[in-house]
Amino acid sequence: MIGEILKGMSITFKTMFQPPTTVSYPEVKKPVAERFRGRHELKRYDNGLERCIGCSLCAAACPADAIFVEAAENTDEERYSPGERYAKVYEINMLRCIFCGYCEDACPTEAVVLEKNYELASYSRESLIYTKDMLLVPHPADIQKTA
């Protein structure tokens, strides 16, 4: 019995000199994996045009019915995406989303991508319906302006 207690204590003693495993979240964040599926982003082409063409394939694929897309026609004066149509309304209900990544796979233009952000808590249900403004990545020109 004494021998076993010593054996156990020796493990405790050895472990005392190892760095702690605990991560002091939120001060320290553990990096997520490359394939991690977090909050969505709507991507743009390098020239600033939106990739999304409002085809609703993501909404059709979504097993949780979390996506709502309403498309509208591009005109020459007001051009959002290279194709004929663009997404006028694009909403993802983060309360419904199960982060399966099916939308990402369904999208023909790689517009919707699940990125690395996982801090999605909020105080109200309304604020968890992410609109296009929130999802769309900033225009490259805007980034330059602020930089």
Added chain:
Amino acid sequence: MQKNDQADKFIIPIGPQHPALKEPGHFEFTVDGEIVTGATIRLGYVHRGIEKATESRTWVQNLYLLERVCGICSHIHATAYCLGVERLAGLSVPPRAQAIRELVVELERIHSHMLWLGVAAHEAGFDTLFMYSWRDRETVMDILEGLTGNRVHYSANILGGVKIDVDAEQTKTILQGVDFLEKRTHHYLDVVTTDSAFVQRTAGIAVMSKAVAEHFGAVGPTARASGVTQDIRIDAPYLAYEDFPVEIVLDTAGDLKARFVVRVQELFQSYQVIRAILDKLPAGELAVTMPRRIKENETISRVEAPRGELFYYLKSNGTDKPERIKIRTPSICNFGTVPALAAGHQLADMPMILAGIDPCFSCNDRMVTIHRPADDSQTWTWEMLRQYGISYYREKER
């Protein structure tokens, strides 16, 4: 599940909310001093109606719904469902996809068994083992996150194949992780078999003979610890278990210690099979296209979940939605053994005995329909009940 012989004795009710386990269940222990003489279990507090919900969703949507039946063994549910649906639709899934599925299944088994090791140690008051095993479990969680993108619900499966591929870099990290875990598992095997304080809590406790295990229809590691040779991976190989087989892990002691030993030993089988898969991963496609509708048919699908045999019954009706899906999870088979094993033990052993079957409450809470013959005196029609009610209240008024 009744085994209360002495109703006049002192009864200790525990639950549904209780500090011993993290999931709700109601237990009534009849005690004589500290010794438990009978036990009743009441389940069903976390019934979610998933089976019914599947009937209003498409085949694809159900994959994600059913993956959420269990938060620990999520991939195995998705796999059992996929195998069934693919059989219904007559698809043949590429060998590479099957091997990757098996890889994730085995990684999941490691995570589940290590989680259980920690929980069971915690129930025994051995929190050091709990902390260490969960720290090491992070290794496999990180592997799963790296491989599939999520720690819990991996969404690795799609109907007709898998969504993820394994590249050379992934292989390297998985092998490194497995090597580390194997080293740690040797240590844990040593701890659970030799640490005298711990062995006092497990050796000779809740001994279940092979006959009792078979009588109650126990499955998985719980049954194998009583010497029942049953492992679906071997009895009816699915996925790629024919090419990458596992060996059955048996123990004949049937006590709690045997259940620890069997589960820890099974980890070594998982390591071995993961190495074999990564070594000889078949080349080829990851998925085939799945039709939207499936013609009228029915099938079953059995797989070995970390807790034992998982059974799916699927019925299609020619539309894009299933007619009926029935799930039988392993925990419900094992629960029956608990009241039988409880009698004669100290009240303090109850959490350990319960944890010994590795119960998962939410996944086993489903509706059970009992078919009785129509002329059975206990089967009442609506009209009979109504008549009974009327005459009952007439009697009372008088």
